[in-house]
Amino acid sequence: MRIALEVWRQRSPEEPGRFVRYETAEASPDMSLLELLDVVNEDLVRKGEEPIAFDSDCREGICGTCGFMVNGLAHGPLKGAAACQVYLRNFRDGETLFLEPFRAKAFPLIKDLVINRSALDRIIAAGGYVSVNTGNAPEANTSTIPKDFAEEAMDAAACIACGACIAACPNASAALFTGAKITHLGKLPQGQPERGRRALRMVRAAAAEGFGHCTFAGECETACPKSIPLQVITQMNRDYLAARLRGEGRAPTRHIEPGTPKRRR
């Protein structure tokens, strides 16, 4: 089959980018979209030209390294699939595909389709964990977790941090990503002690990185290769609000020794 590619080429953040057209005759329905890019790239290299830079690693939808827009859709046309899982049998013979990077203020472009997503790591670093040092753990089966809770936690924990939700969102909000981690840990007994603190810190970290606010447009859920449900955002908002109402995260009231001279207000 024949597939034409219009690929966003941009050598560096400073230089302007543009779409460049590549015609391919070697495409076959059993080939993945990334394998088609490999073929195009080998041709380019043989001609002494710079290949298209794109990220990928596992090529089976689990590492979250790949990801770009295909005809305006994050990861392409399939529901619940990352770009590396899209096979050419899903396109028509003779079709033209427009490939461009995920765009968001918090995802600076590096080259062509490659972007920098370390903002997502910084959101996790703000509180996406259970604070337990190695060696601190009790015997595993002392805590019981209802099967449903474990399954719901797993549904949310399946996020691969690809950033598609952000690329698809009109506000470039990271709510689905952030909510997924908050929900994963919030469903488990181990996550309870830090639940409020986690929500406060992660939500604030996302805002500080320049991700937008969620207005429930719902585009993220459709774009997500792991079908993370919108409910995780509701959960995040609930945990955040509850923590605010409880006054968590405010400066602690200072203990005042008896007899200390009182100051004026």
Add this chain to the structure above:
Amino acid sequence: MHLDGKIPGGPLPQKWERRKLEYALVSPANRRKYRVLVVGTGLAGASAAATLGELGYRVECVFFHDSPRRAHSIAAQGGINAAKNYQNDGDSVQRLFQDTIKGGDYRAREGNVYRLAEVSLRIIDQCVAQGVPFAREYGGKLANRSFGGAQVSRTFYARGQTGQQLLLGAYQALLRQVQAGTVRISPRTEMLDLVVANGKARGIVARDLVTGEIRTFVADAVVLATGGYGNAYFLSTYARNSNATAIWRAHRRGAYFANPCFTQIHPTCIPVSGEHQSKLTLMSESLRNDGRIWVPLRAGDERSPEQIPEDQRDYYLERRYPSYGNLTPRDVASRAAKAVCDEGRGVGKSGLGVYLDFADAIRRLGADVIGERYGNLFAMYAEITGDDPYRTPMRIYPAIHYTMGGLWVDYDLMSTIDGLFVIGEANFSDHGANRLGASALMQGLADGYFIAPLAVGSYLARAKPPAIDDSHPAFEEARKATAARIERLLSVHGKRTAASFHRELGKLLWDQCGMSRSRAGLESALARIPELREKFYREILVPGHGESLNRELETAGRVADYFELAELICRDALRREESCGGHFREEYQTPDGEALRDDEHFAYVAAWEWREGEPPVLHKEPLVFEAAPPMQRSYK
């Protein structure tokens, strides 16, 4: 040089306790003074870096991925073993130890393996405490499944995404330390050389993959957790970017490479579909719990699987190995698949495939139960092949999946270079000649959470490495050598891509040093690899320059190292004149085609020393079996 494994004395169950007492300690206030460099953030690297950070060392963590969470460990599907005996089916530390020693075909150290089995208990505790959402029973307790090479259910899992969830646990622990300021991370940074100064590992030279800058990292101890080298074979189940450069460069600097020919071929992968193929996809071993493997009884039978009646099918694993059936270990199952395909009974267009059939299980348990167990694997298979495994059997074929070999380490996980520790798949330690399913994750986390942090601390306390900075001549020399290698690749301006060389080398390795090996084949490979390497340096074409993101340059550097490694793999396979585990020499088999081990001559670890410009030198570390005396490994 005499290879001392430094196994503690005393009976097996006391060895690790004893060693922990022997370890020297660094006081909490002094830990901040030591810099530890961890290369890699897979299960092994992330867990080690996080734990060292928690202890208070100053940790620097370098990896080529853009986020620590994308390390190849993320792709592990099936599960992690631990001798918890929650199923009350007779499991114990002793039994996990015995299964692992036997599964490894008596080519692993007893002391190490026993410790692994002991530590396995605490890994599960640690992961549950971190919030890893393992599968649960309705009563809320942890669920287990069975894996190959075991008759008990000791595998813990999180759907088909166990590696992902375990890695996220370690990654989150790591980022918690980044936030706390004990660990600093350098993403998109690839180690290209090890720096050894005054006989001790003192740092690395690395390339910033975005700017191309050659950077140096100075440390008091270096921990390599850079994963396996299976991508030397080009097509494998590894992630595309997994590579051998870190361990190979360390090898060239003096770290011995042990058992390079012990590579694992996984029996259940999706067969190759064409020339363009970039990688092979694993279908988890857990599928063999419910799927039955078969081929047509008659060679050349081209009917579709549904049309072949029961009595014209050969469930060859159940037939040949009645007590383990479809759950025979990987090496045995892979060879059996090759044997039936060699007889012309393989299925699919290429004839290189066998069926993995769920019809019985679906009839017995219902499609819902099967969907709950394997839904995402079925979906993955359907996406890739366009076939629906609920309706028609899967087609599978063996593929390179794991490397038991790796840098030689002693009981304390230290290589032959002082201060260079190697953990996870990058070392050779615990799996002998064949790794059991769900044991790599166990080993990576045992090394990272529980062993390396103590061993590194003890090394620092004893060696007290003197202060050093990167103006030391050893850093200067390594930096120059790295820059020269890059320059060499960029300046050839030939006509062939690195990938085309990699494909050619990989095919050669797969054909001559894959599922079965022979003297003639290995000798021919050893003659061809140097020719191919020379051609590579004459014809390689790397466009662009070194001062920016340049994927072709990265690939070319990795392929250059594969040539040297491939030669060592074949050399080791040729030297080992026996069949054991994943290493099957056609000359050494029993009359019914099983591996024929030679304990009298080959019960040793083969540790190779690099020599510039001359053949490598073999050093032998004899293996002693006291608790689990070698037997013929039978799964019949």
